[in-house]
Amino acid sequence: MTVDRLLPDQDAKDLIDLTREIADKELARRVDEHERAETYPDGLFATLGGAGLLGLPYPEELGGGGQPYEVYLQVIEELAMRWAAVAVATSVHTLACFPVHAYGTPEQRERWLPDMLAGRLIGGYSLSEPQAGSDAGALTCKAERVETGYRITGNKAWITHGGIADFYALFARTGEGSRGVSCFLAPGTAEGLSFGRPEEKMGLHAVPTTSAHWDGAVLAGDRLIGEEGQGLQIAFSALDSGRLGIAACATGLAQAALDEAVAYAKERQTFGKRIIDHQGLGFLLADMAAGVDSARATYLDAARRRDAGLPYGRQASVAKLVATDAAMKVTTDAVQVFGGYGYTREFRVERYMREAKIMQIFEGTNQIQRLVISRHLAK
Amino acid sequence: MNIVVCVKQVPDTATERKLRSDDNTLDRDAADGVVNELDEYAVEEALKLKEAHGGEVTVLTMGPGKATETIRKALAMGADKAVHLSDDALHGSDALSTSYAMAQALNKVGFDLVVLGSESTDARTGVLAAMLAERLGVAQLTLANKVDVDGTSITIQRITDYGYDRVEATLPAVVSVVEKINEPRYPSFKGIMAAKKKPVETLAIGDASIDPSQVGLAAAWSEVVDFAAAPPRAAGTIVKDEGDGGAKAAEFLASKKFI
Ligand SMILES: Cc1cc2nc3c(=O)[nH]c(=O)nc-3n(C[C@H](O)[C@H](O)[C@H](O)COP(=O)(O)OP(=O)(O)OC[C@H]3O[C@@H](n4cnc5c(N)ncnc54)[C@H](O)[C@@H]3O)c2cc1C
Ligand SMILES: Cc1cc2nc3c(=O)[nH]c(=O)nc-3n(C[C@H](O)[C@H](O)[C@H](O)COP(=O)(O)OP(=O)(O)OC[C@H]3O[C@@H](n4cnc5c(N)ncnc54)[C@H](O)[C@@H]3O)c2cc1C
Numbered sequence: 001m002t003v004d005r006l007l008p009d010q011d012a013k014d015l016i017d018l019t020r021e022i023a024d025k026e027l028a029r030r031v032d033e034h035e036r037a038e039t040y041p042d043g044l045f046a047t048l049g050g051a052g053l054l055g056l057p058y059p060e061e062l063g064g065g066g067q068p069y070e071v072y073l074q075v076i077e078e079l080a081m082r083w084a085a086v087a088v089a090t091s092v093h094t095l096a097c098f099p100v101h102a103y104g105t106p107e108q109r110e111r112w113l114p115d116m117l118a119g120r121l122i123g124g125y126s127l128s129e130p131q132a133g134s135d136a137g138a139l140t141c142k143a144e145r146v147e148t149g150y151r152i153t154g155n156k157a158w159i160t161h162g163g164i165a166d167f168y169a170l171f172a173r174t175g176e177g178s179r180g181v182s183c184f185l186a187p188g189t190a191e192g193l194s195f196g197r198p199e200e201k202m203g204l205h206a207v208p209t210t211s212a213h214w215d216g217a218v219l220a221g222d223r224l225i226g227e228e229g230q231g232l233q234i235a236f237s238a239l240d241s242g243r244l245g246i247a248a249c250a251t252g253l254a255q256a257a258l259d260e261a262v263a264y265a266k267e268r269q270t271f272g273k274r275i276i277d278h279q280g281l282g283f284l285l286a287d288m289a290a291g292v293d294s295a296r297a298t299y300l301d302a303a304r305r306r307d308a309g310l311p312y313g314r315q316a317s318v319a320k321l322v323a324t325d326a327a328m329k330v331t332t333d334a335v336q337v338f339g340g341y342g343y344t345r346e347f348r349v350e351r352y353m354r355e356a357k358i359m360q361i362f363e364g365t366n367q368i369q370r371l372v373i374s375r376h377l378a379k
Numbered sequence: 380m381n382i383v384v385c386v387k388q389v390p391d392t393a394t395e396r397k398l399r400s401d402d403n404t405l406d407r408d409a410a411d412g413v414v415n416e417l418d419e420y421a422v423e424e425a426l427k428l429k430e431a432h433g434g435e436v437t438v439l440t441m442g443p444g445k446a447t448e449t450i451r452k453a454l455a456m457g458a459d460k461a462v463h464l465s466d467d468a469l470h471g472s473d474a475l476s477t478s479y480a481m482a483q484a485l486n487k488v489g490f491d492l493v494v495l496g497s498e499s500t501d502a503r504t505g506v507l508a509a510m511l512a513e514r515l516g517v518a519q520l521t522l523a524n525k526v527d528v529d530g531t532s533i534t535i536q537r538i539t540d541y542g543y544d545r546v547e548a549t550l551p552a553v554v555s556v557v558e559k560i561n562e563p564r565y566p567s568f569k570g571i572m573a574a575k576k577k578p579v580e581t582l583a584i585g586d587a588s589i590d591p592s593q594v595g596l597a598a599a600w601s602e603v604v605d606f607a608a609a610p611p612r613a614a615g616t617i618v619k620d621e622g623d624g625g626a627k628a629a630e631f632l633a634s635k636k637f638i
Pocket of ligand 2: 385388407417418421439440441472475477494495496497498499501502504505506596601
């Protein structure tokens with residue numbers, strides 16, 4: 001079903017129309033095949049980049065779309081309604097552009113951002129390590145100063161788009177403690193960088209998640225983004241925005257599950273009537289709709305605060321928590337609506353339920369979101 | 380090269396399409412208007428030719444005020460400007476008068492090459508390219524699946540049952556294209572924003588020296604006298620194969636006089 005969206009202006013409406021056209025033709029038609037075969041959709045991100053969908057919340061002067069988060073996130077949601085893995089990778093690409101935009105020098109921005117925002121270069125975000133996920137400060141990948149720049153040694157984990165992306169926002173240690181992490185813009189082709197085999201995941205099959213092994217690759221000095229030691233600050237401020245992207249992905253996924261469930265409940269008959277007309281099931285669908293709407297309202301509230309220049313970190317965590325928990329519940333209930341059929345791979349709801357689970361885990365698990373929220377409350 | 384691409388607004392084939400009960404013409408307000416699908420291929424080809432040879436791409440649309448939506452789409456894809464031929468007097472024009480009116484507009488606008496789709500999805504007469512070429516006194520190269528321009532000569536390729544035809548002509552010329560010719564681009568968000576600022580010139584019939592007595596419903600050579608909705612499809616016959624499925628299927632086909 002087409003979501004009736006509140007949008008600020010005609011340009012935003014045109015952007016959503018364009019997104020829907022591309023998502024219907026390029027995503028909805030290919031998603032089942034690629035998710036089943038676990039194959040990467042070659043050329044798809046070039047199409048999204050060509051249409052201007054890979055740099056939406058960044059300034060037009062640098063090749064971005066100049067859109068507020070309120071609009072950008074609804075584009076992500078529309079993508080996620082058709083293909084969660086593509087929406088997540090788009091959100092992560094946007095996240096990977098954040099450090100250069102927010103902390104880069106004018107030279108760094110002008111040198112890299114136009115290609116990144118046009119999608120000619122696809123980005124990944126490399127913070128996590130095997131032993132450092134929630135506890136990002138425990139990362140150990142080393143960046144040693146050498147004459148020509150920084151030598152990188154160590155292992156990174158769980159990189160969305162790993163091995164395929166053209167550049168990575170890389171976080172590595174230049175010193176001790178929480179002030180000892182630095183941020184780099186690393187090219188995917190650096191000599192001495194190799195990637196592990198794609199993880200065998202529960203969902204998001206079409207976009208690989210890999211580890212990376214850094215074996216003494218040297219990055220030029222101008223690849224350092226921000227100051228030495230500023231890395232964790234950059235990582236966490238990027239994640240405040242990234243979490244909103246994940247909240248939008250989760251909302252789109254939940255919307256898709258709701259739509260499938262409602263359509264099915266209007267067709268399927270038991271005891272002489274449509275199952276949607278059995279109050280017990282109609283109420284289940286009503287709760288699902290309430291979950292989707294409240295997820296959208298919550299992420300849009302955080303986005304509008306961000307767009308207005310107000311603090312939004314706590315609201316971003318609330319949005320991520322609310323939207324991803326809603327997605328888990330709604331997709332699980334969608335399987336319930338389909339009965340036995342929902343448990344088979346014949347129907348998309350089975351995949352939606354598997355895809356929802358990761359939303360509660362990455363870009364800060366929902367336990368970590370509660371930690372962030374409670375720390376705000378304790379201030 | 381001055382390229383004019385003809386773009387028709389048609390009712391979305393995904394929605395229910397209706398004729399008006401008062402004059403038996405298409406009810407253009409009843410359905411969402413979209414770019415005739417083949418015309419997107421025509422726009423793409425025009426843009427490619429411009430990218431290769433330089434020049435300018437102008438969109439020409441004849442249609443009611445609402446057709447500006449589809450003009451914007453062609454402009455968002457990258458066309459430079461548009462001419463919108465729009466006049467109440469044109470309502471109900473048949474293929475002959477449409478080609479007359481568009482030829483007048485083309486003569487006013489000027490062109491080296493006119494690119495069209497080979498058929499619309501609403502009227503589907505497929506005659507406009509031929510009629511336009513005749514009226515303009517230039518060569519017609521129809522059903523192209525490949526177009527090459529070299530200086531003032533143009534060559535197209537047309538797929539046939541036995542291989543393909545190569546047709547060559549001198550510019551100016553009229554070309555119609557089929558969907559095998561290319562893959563139309565999506566507009567970009569920037570293209571959509573830029574399109575809002577591109578010039579769209581609206582022509583009434585007087586502006587293009589169109590004789591009012593030769594257009595519109597009254598001048599049409601063909602007339603829709605009556606129409607009826609297609610009958611709903613009857614339920615099919617299910618043949619259960621108990622070893623004699625083939626014979627039963629043949630029996631069914633024979634009863635419908637197919638074999
Ligand atoms: C498909 C996928 C894609 C990913 N993409 C990326 C990417 O692109 N870039 C990137 O950097 N990372 C990425 N990640 C990594 C992801 O962000 C981490 O997996 C996540 O942050 C959790 O870290 P962990 O797996 O080490 O779990 P742990 O940190 O080991 O957590 C284990 C459990 O303990 C809980 N827990 C931990 N600490 C606390 C606490 N203080 N209080 C209460 N509970 C706690 C957690 O909530 C969790 O339930 C991805 C992961 C997956 C699976
Ligand atoms: C249901 C229906 C039935 C009709 N039947 C007849 C009929 O039997 N006889 C008859 O003479 N007329 C008929 N008409 C009228 C017909 O719509 C017009 O003559 C029409 O403008 C041209 O015909 P076409 O769309 O079939 O052109 P086609 O030759 O099928 O279209 C080829 C190309 O011409 C260009 N083009 C066509 N129309 C326009 C336009 N208005 N603006 C810009 N470019 C354009 C496009 O590039 C298009 O791809 C019918 C109309 C309808 C809606």
